[in-house]
Amino acid sequence: ETGVTQSPTHLIKTRGQQVTLRCSSQSGHNTVSWYQQALGQGPQFIFQYYREEENGRGNFPPRFSGLQFPNYSSELNVNALELDDSALYLCASSLGALGGSEAFFGQGTRLTVV
Amino acid sequence: AQSVTQLGSHVSVSEGALVLLRCNYSSSVPPYLFWYVQYPNQGLQLLLKYTTGATLVKGINGFEAEFKKSETSFHLTKPSAHMSDAAEYFCAVSDRANTGNQFYFGTGTSLTVIP
Numbered sequence: 731e732t733g734v735t736q737s738p739t740h741l742i743k744t745r746g747q748q749v750t751l752r753c754s755s756q757s758g759h760n761t762v763s764w765y766q767q768a769l770g771q772g773p774q775f776i777f778q779y780y781r782e783e784e785n786g787r788g789n790f791p792p793r794f795s796g797l798q799f800p801n802y803s804s805e806l807n808v809n810a811l812e813l814d815d816s817a818l819y820l821c822a823s824s825l826g827a828l829g830g831s832e833a834f835f836g837q838g839t840r841l842t843v844v
Numbered sequence: 845a846q847s848v849t850q851l852g853s854h855v856s857v858s859e860g861a862l863v864l865l866r867c868n869y870s871s872s873v874p875p876y877l878f879w880y881v882q883y884p885n886q887g888l889q890l891l892l893k894y895t896t897g898a899t900l901v902k903g904i905n906g907f908e909a910e911f912k913k914s915e916t917s918f919h920l921t922k923p924s925a926h927m928s929d930a931a932e933y934f935c936a937v938s939d940r941a942n943t944g945n946q947f948y949f950g951t952g953t954s955l956t957v958i959p
Contacts, residue, residue, distance in 0.1 A: 734887070763946060772848075772934050772949030773888070786946050820887055824945060829938045830876040830895040831945040835887035 734823050734836035742842045743811050751806040751839045753821030761785070761826060762804040763833065764796060767818040779804055780826075808841075816843045846871055846937050850950035858958045863907075863922040865953045867935030870916070875937035877918040878947065879909055882932040891933075894918065905929070930957045 735754045743749050755762050761780045765773035775788035779798035793809040802823070808815055818840050822833035847870035857863055869875060876895050880888040892903025899911040905928075909920045918935060932954050936947040 761945070765947075765949075770952075772936075772951045773947070775946045775948065778946055788946070822888075822947075826945075829940050829945050830893070832890055832893065833945065833947065835880075835889070837885075837887045 734821055734834050736819075736821050736836035736839050738839060739837065740840045740842075742844060745811055745813060745843055747811050748807065748809045749811060749841060751808075751819050751821075751841070753804045753806070753823075753836060755802045755804065755821075755823030756834050759823035759825050759834070760802050761824045761831070762798055762802065763822045763824075764804070764806045765820040765822065766790070766815075767820055767838070768814075769817070773820055776806070811843045813843050816841060846875060846939055846948040848935050848937055848948055848950035850933075850935050850953050852953055853951065854954045854956070856956040856958060857925045859927055860924050863920070863925045863929065863955065865920040865933050865935075865955065867909075867918045867920065867950060868916050869918065869935075869937050871937075871939070873940060874911070874913055874916075875939050876945075877909075877911060878936040878938070879903065879907070879918075879920050880934045880936060880949075882934065882952075884931075888934065891920070925955075925957045927957050927959065930955055 763778040764776040767773040777787040818838040824831040851866040878893045879891040935950040
């Protein structure tokens with residue numbers, strides 16, 4: 731059974747550019763959530779996808795968007811990057827989207843915006 | 845929205861001493877409660893969770909936590925600290941009223957274990 735994998739592990743972008751982060755969920759999991767973890771802070775919920783549909787969104791602007799594919803892998807897209815977007819982006823997968831479901835986290839993508 | 849407070853951003857204990865990491869939540873309806881650990885440059889690993897039933901929950905690596913509704917708390921403890929316990933610990937909640945299982949995290953507590 732493979733765990734949650736994210737790619738790339740690190741990347742550097744310039745302010746104003748666009749970025750796509752990828753996540754492969756754990757085998758059998760149909761729900762993917764994305765979190766932003768700024769340095770020294772706890773993860774902040776961006777959005778969740780359940781069976782390819784958005785199933786909740788946190789307090790992030792529309793330039794943060796996502797997709798979930800039929801194989802339940804997911805992408806996080808961020809347009810018009812700002813310096814404050816520099817953070818660790820975590821993907822979490824779970825079996826089902828019910829409250830209380832355990833989420834399994836990937837190792838994250840470290841995004842630096844310069 | 846849920847709010848999670850972790851008292852003490854940094855906690856230091858001696859090896860073999862008791863570990864106590866504090867977590868309080870804000871909602872009047874008790875949420876689902878979780879503790880996650882994060883090692884440097886890694887993602888989050890679940891230590892334990894409380895959903896229903898017995899209020900004392902045992903997790904991995906000798907950790908346990910007790911849900912106290914009257915105190916809106918879910919403190920994490922370990923009787924004897926080990927050097928390998930040094931990490932960042934996050935308390936998280938998931939709202940029972942939501943159909944999704946999005947988490948609200950505290951700001952974390954960095955645990956240092958002194959040899």
